[in-house]
Amino acid sequence: MALKKLRILAFKNAEYSGTPSEEETFTAMINPESYTLDYKVEYQDGQGQGTSSAQQKFSVSKPGEWTGEFLIDSSGIIDGKPRETIEEDIKKLRDLLLKYEGEIHEPKHFQIIWGSLTFKGRCTGLNINFKLFNSQGKPIRAICKVSFIGSVDDELRTAEEKKKSPDMTHYRMLKAGDTLPMMCYEIYGNSSHYVQIARVNKLSSFRDLVPGTEIFFPPLKKNTPVA
Known part of the structure; x- marks a missing residue:
């Protein structure tokens, strides 16, 4: 060789x-x-005056x-x-x-x-x-x-980072086998947001998803109520 x-x-x-x-x-x-x-990796301590430590x-x-x-x-x-x-x-x-x-x-x-x-x-x-x-x-x-x-x-x-923070905007391209509950769980850590995501994307049904469709996932705070 x-x-x-x-x-x-x-x-x-x-x-x-x-x-x-x-x-x-x-x-x-x-x-x-x-x-x-x-x-x-760089971090900031954000330690306040008079404190003994900080995260x-x-x-x-x-x-x-x-x-x-x-x-x-x-x-x-x-x-x-x-x-x-x-x-x-x-x-x-x-x-x-x-x-x-x-x-x-x-x-x-x-x-x-x-x-x-x-x-x-x-x-x-x-x-x-x-x-x-x-x-x-x-x-x-x-x-x-x-x-x-x-x-x-x-x-x-951007593609390599694949950020999944729930407080950031995400766009995902549907692939065969994808479901809204599964995608919501991956991004938000909670599959129950699928109804909100279907409404935001004006989907008539969250079940009949067409591969290749781009889905928008808006930022959601942790205390966002489930619709």
Whole structure:
């Protein structure tokens, strides 16, 4: 079985659509020994003056961060293809990750693919540690530490969040087998609101539901009476 190399694919759109060219693809010379995925959730304590403690209130889920290191070498020891220096390789990587693209008025979007890993995001940093030099002082080996922050387009983010808080507005597309009581239970935690939802959506019957119909679920407070 052929060895799978880690690849970084560059895209000019937040939907990550299209097929990147060879110039828009970085393939690791040697797969990294490790990489780091960092996830954080922020809370606000909302503690009042003179109080001893407070419940932490959810604020935001921070996007994930990916960090890894890549070896770039032109000595020929690794690939059997010696070159004078890695300067051109470094420039290509730097331009790929950080260069401002006039067409989209910002740097590119990236997808990291390796094994079961698929990480989408923007490059936030490139640190280059030159490790070896030839007799003319030109670098022939470097370790490049690259960091990315997770990023998806708003439409996909909304779909992935699938918020089910009863105090928020929801739209659901009916699928075969769906029932209003079941959907009400999933969103409100109470299936008895199906009569109200049928009335809001002007449904003549809550039983004869047509797949593909979009149903509106308005915000309901916990003390909302059942109709």
